[in-house]
Amino acid sequence: MAKKRNIGSIPGTIVYTGNVTGTQVSINYLEYNQNGYRAESALNNGEITIYPPIDEYIQWYDIRGLHDNDLMQKIVSSFKIHPLVIEDAVDIHQRPTYVEYLDGHFISLKSLEFNSEKSTVEKETVSIYFGNKFIITFQENEDDIFKVIRERIINKKGRVVAKGADYLAYIIVDYIVDNYFSVLDAVEEQVEELEESISLQSDDVDKLSIYKLKKNILKIRKSIAPLREAVNLFSRSDSKLIDSKTLTFIKDVYDHTIQIIDNADSLRDILSGLQDLYISEVSLQMNKVMQVLTIITAIFVPLSFLAGLYGMNFVNIPELRAQNGYYILIGIMVLIALSMIYFFKSRKWF
Known part of the structure; x- marks a missing residue:
């Protein structure tokens, strides 16, 4: 915004306060x-x-x-x-x-x-x-x-x-x-x-x-x-x-x-x-994103627990020597994930 330039002038002083252009009047x-x-x-x-x-x-x-x-x-x-x-x-x-x-x-x-x-x-x-x-x-x-x-x-x-x-x-x-x-x-x-x-x-x-x-x-x-x-x-x-x-x-x-x-x-x-x-609306979109991320985190928490449990370096872990232990653990992880997804949907959390 242009500033006034006639501050303090004598009343009646003619001073144009706009931007002076080259055009003629x-x-x-x-x-x-x-x-x-x-x-x-x-x-x-x-x-x-x-x-x-x-x-x-x-x-x-x-x-x-x-x-x-x-x-x-x-x-x-x-x-x-x-x-x-x-x-x-x-x-x-x-x-x-x-x-x-x-x-x-x-x-x-x-x-x-x-x-x-x-x-x-x-x-x-x-x-x-x-x-x-x-x-x-x-x-x-x-x-x-x-x-x-x-x-x-x-x-x-x-x-x-x-x-x-x-x-x-x-x-x-x-x-x-x-x-x-x-x-x-x-x-x-x-x-x-x-x-x-x-x-x-x-x-x-x-x-x-x-x-x-x-x-x-x-x-x-x-x-x-x-x-x-x-x-x-x-x-x-x-x-x-x-x-x-x-x-x-x-x-x-x-x-x-x-x-x-x-x-x-x-x-x-x-x-x-x-x-x-x-x-x-922006907050709602952000809440939806956070909701999805929270659900993904919640699903992977028990899976990470199982992976961490069987990833420890103890010698005497009975399931480690099972012939189909790997597939059984994967199946249990999948079952846990599906069960949690079903639980979240039944509660209408997503």
Whole structure:
């Protein structure tokens, strides 16, 4: 895990706490209403174009990449945003939160994606700031996770084109939260496969897979648990920038967060049970091996006694001079072994 690098800094200091890559920051602009839209996309060249407000349009600035501190400072100056907004936006360790400012609202949350090749849940920090007729989104990576929403606006699907920036913020939060269900479904499938493997053949189960699943579930829960409170605050806002009808939809997102937490807790309990089952199966297999070895040892103890008895170097051992003494001793050993096997089976010891 990357360590925070802004400890002790002055409040409002913009310091990106993630891993700096060589990719350029991408700035995507979209203005839209019910009648049409205009979209622009460009790599950051040290400048950001701020268009004047248009009463009839919603303006959406989508920033992909958080490592350009100079650009972030220009956003603060251009939109007159509180410095703490950008400080939290570029801090990838910031827990999901909701903060209401005088001229806008800030939401920070985590976007999750399930990597099927590595069987891991990957996390990305996403932040939203919206005010009157404009919204700014900050994505940690260069991949566009809002492509579906963008296409919905361009194709005029749904009521988003007729609503304000607050509704677009809701749509983005709802989309990220809904994606948690897909991630949970993928993890649940792996848990079911693990349960089947343990039940059928525990020897083929890699204990590392149990650790990965526990880590994935923990990552999901750490992302959604604080978001529940953030969405709850969002749904209770009495700001003039949020339509009362939008609050009803946000409350539905709050219900989804509770459902996801319940599902994650259920998966965690199931996985804990599977871990106990795995340990029990391994112990059972070990007990079976020890049982077989104990039975073999028990059978050979009297046979070893007889072999040792007649292997002593005394001269006067009557049976040593018997013509068929060797065969008689072998027969007695076989009879003892068979009798002990019959006794063990009658007691159902193996």
